[in-house]
Amino acid sequence: MQAARNAILEREVNAALVPATPRHVLAVATANGSAATNATVADATAVARADGMQLAVQNVRPLPPNDPQGLSQVFFVIALLAPSLVFANLLVTRFGKVMHPFGQLLAIAAYAVLVAAVATALADPAIGALTGAPWGLFGIGTLLAFAATATAAAAARWAGGLGYLLVFLLFIPVGVASSGTTLGPHMIAPWYADLGKALPAGSALPAIQNTVYFDGNAITTPLLILSAWALAGAVALALVAVFHPPTPGSRRQHPGRPAAGSGPAADART
Structure with a gap:
């Protein structure tokens, strides 16, 4: 036994x-x-x-009485993914659109640490849903938030609203459903389960589950997948500094065409 x-x-x-x-x-x-x-x-x-x-x-390893269905880990991931994608959109199109790409990466890193700390504090000491491994939970949450925000911001910088929408749909509706954590990866189609394992939600959920309930066993592969997403998003956003794609909502200035409000007509008005 x-x-x-x-x-x-x-x-x-x-x-x-x-x-x-x-x-x-x-x-x-x-x-x-x-x-x-x-x-x-x-x-x-x-x-x-x-x-x-x-x-x-x-x-041999029951769920805690205040989370009998084991849904807290799903809520934890969604509570990190949803605001991270919103923050990425606002960073690129609103308050951070004039920032240098490296400045945006620093803002994303600071945001990831902050939102993961808040989510961990609510899930562990405040609610008592995911207890016993606060630092592990914080680390996974930070990596997830950074990966989601950096990837969504890079998609918005390179492909505009369409790129951002595709990342949003892939990360939340598809990613959470295909993770198989609520039903089990063996209870959904194999190709769909394989897709889920390759997405941030599908890697973060087993990493959280195994960290909190199974003493951190079998978390290497999920963490490597999350790290790959984080690295890919960071590199894609950093490359903006090299190729300078336009910020969503901005207009390109055509060579040889005077800017609005300049030229002889404007000089005559002044």
């Missing part, structure tokens, strides 16, 4: 059947996702009844 427990907590398996007398034991972890766990228990129970076996279920 201890071997099965360790395999689940180390994220090697999601459930394990341990033969025993007088009944077999199915080891599960609802922290892995209540929907996926319930489906596993239902299937194993049906098989056991068909074979005339008795089956006991042991939950």
Whole structure:
């Protein structure tokens, strides 16, 4: 039984059947996702009844009482993604549009630290939903916020409103749904689950889940994916300083054409 427990907590398996007398034991972890766990228990129970076996279920890592469905991690990610995408749009089109791209990157970094600190403080000590690993939660939140903001800002600088809209749709509606965290990655289409794993939400959710509930096991790959998004967004935004794409909403000044309010007519009016 201890071997099965360790395999689940180390994220090697999601459930394990341990033969025993007088009944077999199915080891599960609802922290892995209540929907996926319930489906596993239902299937194993049906098989056991068909074979005339008795089956006991042991939950080796339950969810906290104030989050019985394990939705806090989803809310945590959305609470970081949504304002980050809004901040990216405002930075590029409003209060930061005259800033140098490197200045925008510094603003994004400061914002990411601030919003992750607020989200962690609300999720851990204030609400008590995601407890036990505040620094890990803060680090993942900072990386997620930076990756989302930098990518959205770069998309807006290079492709305008259309680029920003595509990033928004990809990161929130598609990214959260394809992450499979609420239903389990094995309960959605394989290609859709693979897409989710490659997006920020689909990498941040398992990283948070494994950090809070499974002692930080199996978080290397999700963190590498998040880091890749952050690096790609930062590089794309920094390249604006080299190629100078127009800020969304601005107008290019055509060579040889006088600016509005200049020229002989303007001089005559003055």
